[in-house]
Amino acid sequence: MPATAAPAVANERLDPQEMVVLHRVFRREIPLLADLIEAAAPGDRRRTAVLADHLDLVLGALGEHHEGEDDLLWPKLRERAAPGDDVVARMTDQHEAIAGALATVTELSHRWRTGADGDTAPRLAEALRTLDRHAADHMDDEEEHLLPLMADHITRREWTEVGERGRRSVPKAKLLIFLGAILEDATARERRLFLSQMPAPARVLWRTLGTRLYDRTVARVRRSEAGVPQV
Secondary structure, three states: OOOOOOOOOHHHEOOOHHHHHHHHHHHHHHHHHHHHHHHOOOOOHHHHHHHHHHHHHHHHHHHHHHHHHHHHHHHHHHHHOHHHHHHHHHHHHHHHHHHHHHHHHHHHHHHHHHHOOOOHHHHHHHHHHHHHHHHHHHHHHHHHHHHHHHHHHOEHHHHHHHHHHHHHHOOHHHHHHHHHHHHHOOOHHHHHHHHHOOOHHHHHHHHHHHHHHHHHHHHHHHOOOOOOOOO
């Protein structure tokens, strides 16, 4: 490690599992939305709006997550973890492929929202499945090869900067919904970890309002009763 590097000290050490938990949102929601959009009745503008709104949230979070990594993490890893340069370069190339797929999905989503037509819906669903393949391959590679580098060379504070940037990109009215999406497939331990990092008023807001809001969102989007288990 270069002498100028800032190694992760013990009390700031990043737990790579936090990124795995975030990745589960995209692994779950992108293919699920592809199926739901494909099944939507042509001309049902109310259903189209519900799904397009949720898709906007997921796509925005994915794009901002990757831009945050590009701007805040990759330069630090190139400086501090020279043996991992090939890994970081591969992550950058994968981000470019995902960005292209993301742009296609975004354009088709806007077109579908406007027309709610039966011709655009299957094209959007297929574009989402293409995005899912790119994103899943990238996340698999990232979790196996990049997270160990991050654990050794990125501090918790620096990872938190990426998270804060991502949170600022989410509309305030959607923050509790996205938190619910993060917590949905988390283990009890992971849920406790995420909630422990939130200010006390925010934890109270999640437990008193957020859980019900997320349950209603899931029921509206998926037409099911799945939700987040109580901690």
